[in-house]
Amino acid sequence: MRSHPQARVMPDVEWLVERAESLGAEFAEVRWQRVESTRLVVVDGTLRELNTGVREGFGIRAFVGGAWGFSTVHGGDESAAMRAVEEAVRLASAASKLKSESFKMGGEPSSGTWETRARMDPREVDISRKIDFTMELNDSARAVDQRVKNVNAAYVDTVSEERIANTLGTRVSQEIVRTRAAVQIFAHEAGTTERAFESVGGLGGFEMVQTDKALAMGEEAARRAVDLLSAKSAPAGPFKAILDPKLAGVFIHEAFGHACEADEVLAKMSILEGRIGERVGREIVNVSDDPTLPGLYGSYAFDSEGSRARKKHLVREGVLTSFMHNLETASRMGTVSTGNGRATDYSHPPIVRMSNTFIEPGDWGVEEMFAEVRDGIYAAGSLYGYTDPAKGEFVFKAEGGWRIKNGERVERLREVAITGTILEILHNISAVGRDLQYDPGHCGKFGQWVPVTTGSPHILVERVVFGGMR
């Protein structure tokens, strides 16, 4: 282990687990976490925010009679944590009063120590260098065009030290370092304002924002915002469409990933319940979730329950092959955790979450796809998306796009919502490109936000509904 000036003794979590067990918990987990972060915001050349902070505390889960108790205390004080252990057991007992069925929490113990190999540890990079980077990112976008009206550049790094122990015997310590930068541009001309967004980031240190892509993204976003000024509203209704990698990545996350989360399945909130082994799309469609990819924003070695991360094939050649699990869903469905139990931080319990979720590359070139479209839409860039896994409908928002006529981009289009149904959409994917690309982002579920990556090559979709204005 390298030593940092900030290095400290981590609190002991094992005896707290033993304490929970002696109080009657059938399963218990103690997580201690300390997250140090730096956040910089530069707006139109002015450093608006220089913010550093520390979150530290214990998150404790106890399982009794089929129900969970979860309690949180802030700080590193073990005696306060002991009271939180008692509280968690008490909460679980109270919750179990209305529980008719229980199950046994199983699983293999996991152990290990892991540390992010950051080439430029953010704790060792001088704050002035981070400020210079963020100011330069801002300047690079402002210099593009006079129509660039407002430039917002942000830089965030976090260093999370974590200890996890549970009654299965799991003992994990890890240090996770993530660094991210983002730029949002507003361009203005003659009463019209448009915006564009770019971000880079990953598991690693300051080197994550020193890439060519990172250094060029201010300019890139500024050009796109200016370009959108001449865009028209998108038409409404069903169209043949090409989705760019950014949008297709969010699309697979929203339209399919969430429905593959086993907690949704168990809650009878997923349209994919009971469909493992069924065909859900064409043979060219392969979808994976892989937290082990080096350096990606949604990567990790151990999840928040201490389970080792691994790659899952959710869809293989069009067939649904696997759901994503944490310890609880795996216990209830008679399988093993897939290492998808994640929590925002110690103040939230781990729930089933995606990591880096993507459509595997196919063998189409982008130009070949365009040649297939006589009248359709090229939708690009992503603003956000969400899904109703119970009903099987999803929506995601493209930053903009182009109208395609006879394989050519003929008209620039503005932001548009795209909707569809989970069970139909993968059958409508008729071509998958070779150009897999990843994008960092944050995914929200039950009030918890976690870093994820979405990824995809360009894809061709035979029919998808646009919620346009014309």
Added chain:
Amino acid sequence: MVDLLSVGEDVVRRAASEGAEEAEAFLVTGRRISVEVEKGEVKTARSEILSGIGVRSVVQGKVGFAYATSLSDALDVAVKSVKNALASKPDPHFKGLPEPGRVSPVEGLFDPRVADLDVAEAVEFIGEMVSAASSKAGVVSVGGAMSASSQEVAVVSSRGVSLSEKRTSTSLYAFVAARDGDKSSSGFEVNSGRFLGEINPSWVGFQAGELASTLLEAVRIETGTYPMVIDPLTMRPFIGFLVSAAANGENVMYGRSFLAGKIGQTVASEGVTILDDGTLAGGEGSASFDGEGVPTRRTPIVERGVLRNYIHNTYTAGRMGVESTGNASRSFDSLPGVGSRNVILEAPDLEVSNEDLFDVKRGVLLKLTEDRPNLANGEFSGMVYMGFLIENGEVTTGIREASFGIHLVDLLRGIDAVGREKRAVMGTISPPVRVREVRVAGPS
């Protein structure tokens, strides 16, 4: 109990002794409990001790900020914030921390029953919600949660601000899935407020269950232009967004918002007035002072269709040469932003009976969308997450796979009638409103 004001004063003094010309501490303590439901049964009971401190320091026109979750680190946080200020760069638009204002206490922000609510009581509330929801045909799964929190917040500054206030809030929501053969649907409902008495668990369960159950019968509709009735349940992305994002002083001053430069212009139907009110007794978004200690107030945003004001914190107000409207939004881990409080739509001249409100030949009732408009250009394209078809004055059947698209200003200008009954939902207070023409896209 920790005396937040005295911790805050120590912190401000410490920052000054480290070289801060101005300093401000924002502190919060409290507790939060919640009970979560899965498939009709309690899954998790949670309790959390809330605690945090954030310190803003100013040195030679440079602002620094630091925070921590442990109040025992408060003095370290003060030192770090000064260090950050020294490392920062001057902000020519920062005009200083606000002077103390005349704060008159807003009534009805604290309910001891919420503050003392035990998990066992919350489990009972949840039980009532679940049994009401489960009574509806086709319901296969009931999810949801109840939460109750009580917080004390304090703002202390070197300018002489020294304020603290206790506030409670509670909510209960239900998310219900229904199935019938190949048909599937979902339903949602929520109650929230500062008082336990605002939570009616069986009503929430009943409404969400009923919504899911009736939406099992859902048709696809053809792309076209329809009159649309918007339910108060989903006013947040409409009037909530208008005030919290589009009329947000920060977005306006940076030119991010489509409402920038539009003061005095008509942005809504003549009969429509939209206000932000932080002083409403018992209001979910009410408070006696904002995140910088500035007294809250009632600000007309749109008056009889005309855009009149934006909402501000001290920074955005200073830069635009107006007074703060007491809309500094705050959490202990960041600098003050700008946020709405209670967004209220009033349209007395447009009020009609429910029967008249739905008196259209063929229209859409939007119960829920989770989309939001585009801040830059005001266009709003989104999914009809839960919605119904209106035919000849009757709500007849659910609709599926539909989306809508309209400019937010066109939508507000197109309001031609509102219902008589207002409902408060998560920061908005509005009757149902009817919009003359909205573009709705179906799959055909």
